[in-house]
Amino acid sequence: MNVWLVSDLHLPPKPSPLREGFLRWLAAAQADAQQVILLGDIFEAWIGDDLGIDTYAEEVAALRALTAAGVDLRFMVGNRDFLLGDAFCAATGARKLPDPCIVTLGGRPTLLSHGDQWCTDDRGYQRYRRVISRRGLQRLFLRLPRTWRQGIADRMRQQSREFTAEKNTTITDVSAETVVNAFKHAGVDRIIHGHTHRPQTHRSPINGRDCERIVLPDWTPTRMEGLRIDASDRLSPTPA
Numbered sequence: 721m722n723v724w725l726v727s728d729l730h731l732p733p734k735p736s737p738l739r740e741g742f743l744r745w746l747a748a749a750q751a752d753a754q755q756v757i758l759l760g761d762i763f764e765a766w767i768g769d770d771l772g773i774d775t776y777a778e779e780v781a782a783l784r785a786l787t788a789a790g791v792d793l794r795f796m797v798g799n800r801d802f803l804l805g806d807a808f809c810a811a812t813g814a815r816k817l818p819d820p821c822i823v824t825l826g827g828r829p830t831l832l833s834h835g836d837q838w839c840t841d842d843r844g845y846q847r848y849r850r851v852i853s854r855r856g857l858q859r860l861f862l863r864l865p866r867t868w869r870q871g872i873a874d875r876m877r878q879q880s881r882e883f884t885a886e887k888n889t890t891i892t893d894v895s896a897e898t899v900v901n902a903f904k905h906a907g908v909d910r911i912i913h914g915h916t917h918r919p920q921t922h923r924s925p926i927n928g929r930d931c932e933r934i935v936l937p938d939w940t941p942t943r944m945e946g947l948r949i950d951a952s953d954r955l956s957p958t959p960a
Contacts, residue, residue: 721754723825724958726946727834727914728938730764730800733775741944741960746782748958750789753948757823758814759914759936760798760834765877767869768862769807780811787813798834798915802852803862822906826953831906835913835935838894838902845892893918903931912936912947 731739742762749756766772773780787793793814797804809815817823820833839845851857861869893916902911903926911933919937923930934955937943944960 721951722752723755723757723949724749724753724946725757725759725832725912725936725949726762726958727759727798727936728761728917729944730761730939731776731779732764737941738939738944739779741939742779743782745944745946745958745960746779746786748960750786750791753791755792755794756786757817757832758793758795759832759912760796760819760836761800761914761938762795762798763801763804765873766801766803766808767873768803768866769805769811770862771866771869772801772804773807773811780808783812783814796832796834799836799849799852803858820902820906822908825910825912825949826951826955828910828953829906829908830910830912831902831908833902833911833913835894835915838898838913839892839916840895840898841891841893892916899933900926903927910934914938 726745729738729742731742746756763772763776783793793812794817795804795814796817796819804816817832819837820831822829822831824830836845836849861872864872894913899911903909909926909929909931911931913933914936916935917938919935922933922935925931934947936947937945939945946958948956948958950956
């Protein structure tokens with residue numbers, strides 16, 4: 721079957737060419753794909769299903785149209801939209817994937833991940849990631865008034881931009897050692913992930929096998945695309 725993958729759109733809550741592009745991308749996927757996989761950070765900030773479903777009503781409706789047409793829709797959460805929950809699944813028909821997980825694409829077992837857990841050289845980020853993944857803290861956050869949640873999310877995004885700008889770019893990429901361990905632990909020869917905003921295909925021998933790591937592109941107004949894998953394991957870009 722044809723599988724379409726995409727990550728790191730960072731769709732803003734206001735009208736944007738990125739949002740228009742995603743709607744085009746979904747319409748094209750509906751006409752061609754049997755499965756669509758969203759690998760995280762589709763939304764710039766998802767601060768709860770109660771707010772996000774309304775804010776992104778057009779995208780939610782397009783995702784529902786996709787599943788209503790018979791397309792199998794799967795998603796992973798990213799570090800921006802980790803609060804996607806059960807109401808989002810009910811509204812769209814999407815099903816959540818664990819991160820990481822192995823999925824057979826084009827007849828080839830492939831390890832999928834958002835990718836941020838492999839940026840292990842960035843110790844500050846990994847501490848932050850452990851904090852925001854705590855279920856109790858997430859439940860407390862979701863009980864806050866909408867305006868409070870929005871204010872907290874805005875401040876966190878600003879701090880993230882400032883911290884990232886100050887860091888060495890090397891530590892914000894995935895750790896080579898951690899990726900090698902992921903290949904060995906999963907027993908696969910292909911990984912696909914996003915998060916790093918460094919789109920590229922990396923090839924290297926690991927345990928006597930030729931392994932490849934595909935980093936999906938982040939979206940900008942001048943580049944909006946995902947990846948298509950067909951039943952014969954042919955890969956091609958999917959522009960919006």
